[in-house]
Amino acid sequence: MKESLMDILCCPVDKHDLELTVETKDDEEIIEGELTCTECGEAYPIEDGIPNLLPPDMRDEAAA
Amino acid sequence: MSEESESSSTPTDSEERAAGDVQAVYDRIADHFASTRAYAWPEVESFVTAIADHEGLDRGLDLGCGNGRHTELLAEHGADAISVDVSRGLLSAAATRQRDHGFAADLVQGDAATLPFADDTFGQIVYVATLHHLRPESTRRESLAELGRVLQPGGLALISAWSTAHDRFDAETAFDTTVEWTLPGGETVDRYYHIYDPEAFRAALNAVDAIEPLVVTVSSGNCYAIVTTADSDATPITWPVESIL
Numbered sequence: 001m002k003e004s005l006m007d008i009l010c011c012p013v014d015k016h017d018l019e020l021t022v023e024t025k026d027d028e029e030i031i032e033g034e035l036t037c038t039e040c041g042e043a044y045p046i047e048d049g050i051p052n053l054l055p056p057d058m059r060d061e062a063a064a
Numbered sequence: 065m066s067e068e069s070e071s072s073s074t075p076t077d078s079e080e081r082a083a084g085d086v087q088a089v090y091d092r093i094a095d096h097f098a099s100t101r102a103y104a105w106p107e108v109e110s111f112v113t114a115i116a117d118h119e120g121l122d123r124g125l126d127l128g129c130g131n132g133r134h135t136e137l138l139a140e141h142g143a144d145a146i147s148v149d150v151s152r153g154l155l156s157a158a159a160t161r162q163r164d165h166g167f168a169a170d171l172v173q174g175d176a177a178t179l180p181f182a183d184d185t186f187g188q189i190v191y192v193a194t195l196h197h198l199r200p201e202s203t204r205r206e207s208l209a210e211l212g213r214v215l216q217p218g219g220l221a222l223i224s225a226w227s228t229a230h231d232r233f234d235a236e237t238a239f240d241t242t243v244e245w246t247l248p249g250g251e252t253v254d255r256y257y258h259i260y261d262p263e264a265f266r267a268a269l270n271a272v273d274a275i276e277p278l279v280v281t282v283s284s285g286n287c288y289a290i291v292t293t294a295d296s297d298a299t300p301i302t303w304p305v306e307s308i309l
Binding site: 001002005008009010011012013015044049050051052053054055058 | 087123146150152155159170171172173174175178179180181182183185
């Protein structure tokens with residue numbers, strides 16, 4: 001994902017701003033990292049360049 | 065061989081939130097599904113080209129993007145395109161299409177009823193063949209309210225859902241069903257659908273304060289609507305959207 005996407009993304013649950021942590025970057029593309037809600041603290045993973053912003057209950061369901 | 069056949073079992077519109085089912089189903093059939101969905105729907109093409117001809121596109125959302133065929137349409141017509149889907153498998157298919165066809169779009173995994181976007185983000189939204197997969201009814205309503213929240217004042221969204229008007233259905237009023245997807249090996253996967261009758265579709269849109277329907281119609285067995293925000297007085301649409309559908 002591109003960093004410019006941060007301008008429009010928010011926490012799906014409470015709609016507050018997210019904080020970006022980059023783990024791996026390829027040129028301008030963030031490949032691995034994390035988006036953390038500045039309000040509720042929920043962390044959303046960025047995997048293979050795609051942020052997973054499903055609400056926590058749906059994310060857990062998928063992993064199960 | 066038909067890829068889709070209606071199952072004999074009729075699910076109830078349970079109170080349990082069931083978007084996880086949609087996710088699991090489409091993750092399972094993603095590659096085959098994507099390979100059978102090559103072209104944009106004509107109704108979506110009319111919507112996108114009409115906006116391109118009039119006011120132009122700015123930031124466009126393809127909500128329930130599937131393999132990204134309508135994201136491509138938005139990007140081709142000048143939108144800063146964002147694709148959202150609940151299924152990781154379908155997003156991978158969309159990423160492949162993006163590489164193969166050479167268009168730019170940002171991909172986000174998300175739920176149509178809990179959108180991860182700030183208010184008033186999108187000038188255009190395409191929400192096609194997705195609403196009918198959500199259940200229960202309250203989730204479909206939340207999803208329409210979320211669409212209204214992220215749509216810019218005066219922005220336009222195209223919404224479609226499967227209709228009782230389709231040849232394959234006998235019922236005249238809205239109902240819940242499952243439709244089988246047959247994988248190449250013969251294995252079948254059930255997908256939940258809420259099939260709208262045109263009046264129920266109109267009522268569902270009218271029940272949501274955040275959106276205002278401008279046109280509601282039936283085309284190719286689907287209910288379609290073009291909606292704007294309830295507070296669209298801020299930026300009135302200066303051309304006739306009725307002509308699109």
